[in-house]
Amino acid sequence: MLYLLLDLIRQSLVSSGVYRYVSVIDQIQFRALAAAALSFFIVLVLGRRTIAFLVKMKIGDTGATDAEALRRLTAGKANTPTMGGVLIAGAIAISTLLLADLTKYYVQLGLIVLVWLAVLGGFDDWLKLTAKTRGSGRQGLYSWEKLVFQLALGGLIGYFAYSHGTSSEGLSLAHVLNLPFQKTYDPQPGGGVTLNASLVYLSKGVFIVIATLLIAGMSNAVNITDGMDGLATGISAVVTLGLVVLALVAGSQTAAQYLLVPHIPFADELGVMIGATTGACLGFLWWNCAPAQVFMGDTGSLCLGGLIGYYAIILRQEFVVLVMSVVFLTEIGSVVMQVGYFKATKGKRIFRCAPYHHHLHLGGWTEHQIVARAWIVSILLVIAALASIKVR
Numbered sequence: 293m294l295y296l297l298l299d300l301i302r303q304s305l306v307s308s309g310v311y312r313y314v315s316v317i318d319q320i321q322f323r324a325l326a327a328a329a330l331s332f333f334i335v336l337v338l339g340r341r342t343i344a345f346l347v348k349m350k351i352g353d354t355g356a357t358d359a360e361a362l363r364r365l366t367a368g369k370a371n372t373p374t375m376g377g378v379l380i381a382g383a384i385a386i387s388t389l390l391l392a393d394l395t396k397y398y399v400q401l402g403l404i405v406l407v408w409l410a411v412l413g414g415f416d417d418w419l420k421l422t423a424k425t426r427g428s429g430r431q432g433l434y435s436w437e438k439l440v441f442q443l444a445l446g447g448l449i450g451y452f453a454y455s456h457g458t459s460s461e462g463l464s465l466a467h468v469l470n471l472p473f474q475k476t477y478d479p480q481p482g483g484g485v486t487l488n489a490s491l492v493y494l495s496k497g498v499f500i501v502i503a504t505l506l507i508a509g510m511s512n513a514v515n516i517t518d519g520m521d522g523l524a525t526g527i528s529a530v531v532t533l534g535l536v537v538l539a540l541v542a543g544s545q546t547a548a549q550y551l552l553v554p555h556i557p558f559a560d561e562l563g564v565m566i567g568a569t570t571g572a573c574l575g576f577l578w579w580n581c582a583p584a585q586v587f588m589g590d591t592g593s594l595c596l597g598g599l600i601g602y603y604a605i606i607l608r609q610e611f612v613v614l615v616m617s618v619v620f621l622t623e624i625g626s627v628v629m630q631v632g633y634f635k636a637t638k639g640k641r642i643f644r645c646a647p648y649h650h651h652l653h654l655g656g657w658t659e660h661q662i663v664a665r666a667w668i669v670s671i672l673l674v675i676a677a678l679a680s681i682k683v684r
Contacts, residue, residue: 323392477549
């Protein structure tokens with residue numbers, strides 16, 4: 293809104309000589325940093341009051357688990373307030389509305405992803421945490437119910453993102469399959485670049501399937517990872533910080549052609565929203581670091597994962613983002629393997645307990661060690677993923 297206001301009064305500001313004092317708002321890099329700072333301070337300032345409200349409403353986590361040994365290890369977490377994801381979603385929304393160019397289509401779709409999944413997660417949290425007071429045995433949404441809404445969102449976003457990326461000439465780089473180490477452009481001896489003739493362009497159906505799987509998959513992956521103080525929050529902050537760089541590169545024709553990656557017009561404006569996501573995660577980490585004063589719950593984890601998947605699709609950097617998110621993928625992969633093996637062998641297990649961070653916990657690692665090492669691995673993965681962009 294601030295950016296749109298500046299756009300409306302720009303001419304009068306220029307004529308009055310005042311524009312030079314606010315011209316920095318026109319710089320996307322500044323607004324991305326400002327959005328990160330604003331989100332951080334929103335969560336920081338509102339955190340204590342929100343936690344107090346959640347405690348008053350008795351919105352706490354039961355700490356339930358299917359492993360008795362793990363239940364004993366996490367007994368101290370019982371009744372820690374959850375549903376703190378309202379802070380994350382709210383901060384992202386406010387910062388984006390204030391600092392992003394809301395006329396840009398990718399920002400609008402991003403807000404839809406945020407609201408859709410935050411509401412879905414919030415409804416699930418509310419059902420779980422008010423079951424006793426409602427006198428109902430219904431403990432939240434069933435897994436298939438959440439999956440239906442996640443897949444529906446992914447399909448809709450994939451359809452509209454694909455349609456928006458279609459140019460007057462037909463397919464564009466917004467539809468390209470960006471493979472690892474593949475050059476999008478071929479540098480020419482005399483300077484300049486041409487499009488790589490071997491690029492593969494996705495059909496609408498394939499694009500929608502990829503978008504659906506990535507948004508729903510990452511949404512569930514972050515949700516499953518959210519089981520220790522600061523674990524999912526810290527990793528999300530690291531991954532989205534890398535995504536800010538990818539957005540600024542993809543939206544700049546000069547930078548994209550220099551690094552030989554797809555140039556997606558106006559994708560850099562999405563960097564403002566991604567910056568807001570990073571700031572919100574860091575702000576929430578202030579309250580979520582051990583010992584956590586609040587958990588994000590499904591309200592935060594579903595929308596964070598869905599946004600990461602959405603950002604990857606728009607920037608045409610699915611493979612790079614998957615490398616950044618290996619810890620998330622390991623977590624959800626361990627659950628799929630455990631459940632599948634348990635059913636196939638009628639009771640046998642691969643891990644002591646799934647997801648994988650619980651396996652490590654029962655194996656003797658302390659919670660602090662697991663979280664800190666997951667952060668370290670994620671930082672290294674983001675560095676490697678960003679470095680891979682130059683290796684083409």
